[in-house]
Ligand SMILES: [Fe+2]
């Protein structure tokens with residue numbers, strides 16, 4: 302039974318402006334957020350290490366690649382957010398970052414913005430992005446702890462346990478950077494929160510992998526790559542370099558594990574995975590509309606968000622790159638073309654299919670690995 306967009310997204314069309322605007326974080330002061338984790342914890346009595354050689358190799362690599370967020374990064378760096386993030390500001394400037402000139406929209410609320418307002422907006426959006434990455438890292442921490450419990454293979458449990466440590470370190474370093482070097486952090490974006498909740502609530506172990514390792518981490522790996530290239534602030538650059546070396550392994554873990562499972566699924570089962578991947582892609586696009594940042598700048602959000610959703614990723618280099626890992630990995634898993642090419646068609650609609658033949662992340666992680674010198678923590 303085919304699902305409609307309402308079943309998948311909770312709205313009748315991908316670009317339904319009012320439905321998107323209605324999704325806001327209504328409780329920014331909440332101290333904890335509770336989600337039901339509907340999964341069975343699985344013991345395995347098959348302890349044969351290396352039965353899945355690719356996962357075993359990844360596990361050995363991960364043990365060798367641990368770093369210490371406190372001692373391996375140069376926290377004594379003095380960060381002047383305005384000066385040090387200058388090149389970053391240009392890339393984060395919404396006039397560049399979204400590809401369309403928002404000031405040109407009919408009745409644009411940012412028509413009369415001067416350089417000062419644009420700079421403020423750019424700075425806020427850097428802060429907002431890093432904040433969302435921090436929240437996403439906590440999502441990854443929880444998801445990989447869940448994978449340790451739910452995956453039935455010993456090699457995967459071993460590997461996932463190293464990822465739990467990696468994600469703790471990632472939450473730690475982003476939180477410290479935002480707290481000590483920038484001006485604090487934004488609450489979680491509601492679109493991102495909805496996605497994380499959906500991933501955690503699903504009872505099927507492969508959905509945790511698909512949502513987190515393939516979609517959320519695939520996007521993060523691509524976004525960190527762009528930020529790492531752009532920023533000249535030495536602490537952030539190094540932080541991103543170290544986090545990316547871990548993230549590349551995490552995405553590989555997803556690809557290697559799901560490839561085995563998905564080869565055995567029926568078309569109907571694959572269709573459910575396609576729908577989940579599509580939902581995740583749309584939620585992640587929606588989160589980058591940055592509703593709450595525009596709001597904080599005192600702008601009428603409606604015309605801005607309308608302008609942004611009319612800018613398809615194909616017209617927007619930053620948005621495009623966000624999908625540059627997700628699409629080839631979905632292809633490698635057979636998700637693009639299963640069920641009559643349903644996901645291929647949906648990715649065409651949202652303008653990201655052009656990445657299908659880019660390198661997938663199944664074995665790309667070696668290229669991201671830290672050198673022995675980097676691992677010796679020369680700045681300790
Ligand atoms: Fe992470």
Ligand SMILES: [Fe+2]
Nearest residue numbers: 441518548551
């Ligand atoms: Fe990760």
